[in-house]
Amino acid sequence: MRELIRCTNVCKDYARGAERVSVLRNVDLSVRDGTFTALMGPSGSGKTTLLNLIGGLDSPTSGEIEVDGLRLDSVNAGNLARWRARSVGFVFQFYNLLPVLNAQRNVELPLLLTGLSRSERRKNAGLALEIVGLGDRGKHKPGELSGGQQQRVAIARALVSDPCLLVCDEPTGDLDRATADEILTLLQTLHWELGKTIVMVTHDPRAADRAEHTLHMDKGRLVSSASGTAEAVA
Amino acid sequence: MFRQTVNITAMNLRSVLSRKGSSSIIVVGIAGVVAVVVGLLAMSEGIRSALRETSHPDRVLVMRTGTQDEITGWLSAAEVNVLKGVDGIGTVSGELVVVVDLVTRETGKPGVAVARGVEASAFELRPDLTVVAGRPFQPGKNELLAGVNASDTYAGLDVGSKVNVRNALWEVVGHFDAGGRAHDSEVWMDLPIAQAAFRRDGVVSTARAMLDVGSDAALVSERIRQEPRLRADLVFERDFYARQSEAKAGMVESFAYLIGAIMALGAVIASVNTMYSSVSTRSVEIGTLRAVGFSNVPVVVSVMVEALLLALAGGLLGGAVVYVLYDGLVSSTLNVGSMSQLAFEFAVTPRLLLVGLGSALLLGAIGGLLPALRAARLPVVAALRSG
Numbered sequence: 151m152r153e154l155i156r157c158t159n160v161c162k163d164y165a166r167g168a169e170r171v172s173v174l175r176n177v178d179l180s181v182r183d184g185t186f187t188a189l190m191g192p193s194g195s196g197k198t199t200l201l202n203l204i205g206g207l208d209s210p211t212s213g214e215i216e217v218d219g220l221r222l223d224s225v226n227a228g229n230l231a232r233w234r235a236r237s238v239g240f241v242f243q244f245y246n247l248l249p250v251l252n253a254q255r256n257v258e259l260p261l262l263l264t265g266l267s268r269s270e271r272r273k274n275a276g277l278a279l280e281i282v283g284l285g286d287r288g289k290h291k292p293g294e295l296s297g298g299q300q301q302r303v304a305i306a307r308a309l310v311s312d313p314c315l316l317v318c319d320e321p322t323g324d325l326d327r328a329t330a331d332e333i334l335t336l337l338q339t340l341h342w343e344l345g346k347t348i349v350m351v352t353h354d355p356r357a358a359d360r361a362e363h364t365l366h367m368d369k370g371r372l373v374s375s376a377s378g379t380a381e382a383v384a
Numbered sequence: 385m386f387r388q389t390v391n392i393t394a395m396n397l398r399s400v401l402s403r404k405g406s407s408s409i410i411v412v413g414i415a416g417v418v419a420v421v422v423g424l425l426a427m428s429e430g431i432r433s434a435l436r437e438t439s440h441p442d443r444v445l446v447m448r449t450g451t452q453d454e455i456t457g458w459l460s461a462a463e464v465n466v467l468k469g470v471d472g473i474g475t476v477s478g479e480l481v482v483v484v485d486l487v488t489r490e491t492g493k494p495g496v497a498v499a500r501g502v503e504a505s506a507f508e509l510r511p512d513l514t515v516v517a518g519r520p521f522q523p524g525k526n527e528l529l530a531g532v533n534a535s536d537t538y539a540g541l542d543v544g545s546k547v548n549v550r551n552a553l554w555e556v557v558g559h560f561d562a563g564g565r566a567h568d569s570e571v572w573m574d575l576p577i578a579q580a581a582f583r584r585d586g587v588v589s590t591a592r593a594m595l596d597v598g599s600d601a602a603l604v605s606e607r608i609r610q611e612p613r614l615r616a617d618l619v620f621e622r623d624f625y626a627r628q629s630e631a632k633a634g635m636v637e638s639f640a641y642l643i644g645a646i647m648a649l650g651a652v653i654a655s656v657n658t659m660y661s662s663v664s665t666r667s668v669e670i671g672t673l674r675a676v677g678f679s680n681v682p683v684v685v686s687v688m689v690e691a692l693l694l695a696l697a698g699g700l701l702g703g704a705v706v707y708v709l710y711d712g713l714v715s716s717t718l719n720v721g722s723m724s725q726l727a728f729e730f731a732v733t734p735r736l737l738l739v740g741l742g743s744a745l746l747l748g749a750i751g752g753l754l755p756a757l758r759a760a761r762l763p764v765v766a767a768l769r770s771g
Contacts, residue, residue: 208764231677232677236677250399250402263677
């Protein structure tokens with residue numbers, strides 16, 4: 151399998167007043183296409199920061215990040231936004247659905263950035279909702295859906311433009327056990343059946359067990375992986 | 385990009401309804417500014433219009449050289465006779481203009497009105513003046529004819545009643561409508577009786593005259609200036625009233641803009657605050673849109689459109705309130721030229737409403753700009769984290 155994500159010597163610092171805080175320190179990471187990787191670690195270990203860098207939401211202070219052949223650390227904000235629209239689907243802990251739009255329109259949102267016609271957008275959004283098992287809930291607004299259903303809509307939104315990478319930040323963090331299991335099963339299905347590459351940040355070891363690979367972070371460094379090397383390979 | 389912008393703006397506007405409380409601060413704040421500014425400008429427009437409507441394009445005043453108003457001017461009877469002989473001058477009416485003390489109807493307090501002593505020619509010069517109640521005064525009698533606004537403004541001017549002016553009782557015999565607001569605020573009386581009552585025998589304040597048809601006004605003016613028996617200048621009525629209205633209306637206008645500017649500052653601060661709060665409420669939404677791949681431009685446009693639409697709603701509300709409450713409302717103000725009350729109608733014209741809406745949009749744009757730029761500059765990660 152080809153390499154989809156490569157991070158080389160990635161550092162990320164933040165300014166906190168006059169002080170500089172190192173959130174990521176010399177992280178090297180390689181993720182192959184079509185894999186399901188869990189990223190674990192205590193709060194403040196830098197896992198969400200690393201996920202944001204991989205998803206092109208933030209840029210590193212130093213180091214190289216290459217995803218699907220594009221050097222994310224050297225493209226401008228406009229190109230990065232276009233790349234995100236094309237290549238990445240995001241799943242957030244609190245779903246981040248737009249409350250004024252119904253499920254169908256929420257899922258259609260990323261397709262507004264494509265050249266698809268209205269009918270094609272509707273068709274694709276309907277298909278994505280079918281995949282997550284909510285084909286009959288398109289007209290419902292987020293407030294009318296349960297937490298699990300809202301996360302399914304968010305997953306449909308992440309899927310709809312057929313990106314090569316899904317980045318999930320604590321996708322089950324706001325859900326009860328049973329619902330969390332349903333969501334994890336859905337992510338596994340997307341990975342197995344649609345071959346999606348998934349990188350998931352989680353606190354929950356049971357969620358991490360559903361992934362093929364688990365990487366651990368602590369104090370801004372990747373400390374161990376399934377293979378136990380400093381350079382994590384998933 | 386256009387489609388992104390339209391879609392995000394539409395989404396944002398739908399969410400405005402869920403932020404009714406904070407949004408209404410902008411609407412009400414801007415409505416207040418527009419109502420005050422348009423109301424005061426409608427007052428100044430009304431004053432201008434009242435004085436403008438009094439003038440006739442061919443009617444002139446002949447005034448003592450150097451005087452600016454009718455009250456302080458004077459011409460002798462001999463000078464009026466000389467004027468009648470000037471080539472190009474038609475009907476002439478020597479008029480004595482004085483102020484009289486009356487009681488204002490509304491407050492019961494003393495007020496001053498313009499009294500005008502006139503001859504029959506004064507009515508010939510003003511064919512649009514009609515007696516709407518009672519009858520004209522008779523020469524040689526202490527009788528008054530009150531303008532329709534004067535009879536509304538001052539107590540004791542009902543037809544048939546008697547009023548004390550300069551220690552003499554005058555009977556109000558009728559009301560006139562001059563179709564022009566300045567005269568409508570006056571009381572008229574017979575010239576010789578007025579000259580006797582006000583101890584101005586043989587003197588008038590100014591003369592009004594109609595230029596002969598086809599005569600050259602500049603030439604007539606020159607003849608008057610060159611006439612050695614006359615120390616007077618010719619002034620067109622429209623120029624005379626324009627000068628008077630400029631002083632008063634200009635003052636009201638300056639006041640309108642001063643008060644408007646102070647209120648606008650408050651409204652802008654409220655708008656900026658509200659739009660910042662709107663951006664803050666929506667920051668996760670904005671972050672999500674940016675994460676999905678939307679660019680900054682639609683976000684900026686959506687915030688600006690929201691601010692502008694709320695401002696427009698405020699402008700319409702303020703304009704509607706002032707139109708319903710004030711348009712056509714008759715009020716009076718002190719006319720600086722004659723130190724008397726001048727009745728006028730508030731005129732909320734389409735031009736003023738457009739000025740009000742324009743101001744509202746300007747305030748909305750100023751109020752929306754900083755929050756819109758903040759929304760655009762907010763890093764995606766920070767916006768997502770703010771939830």
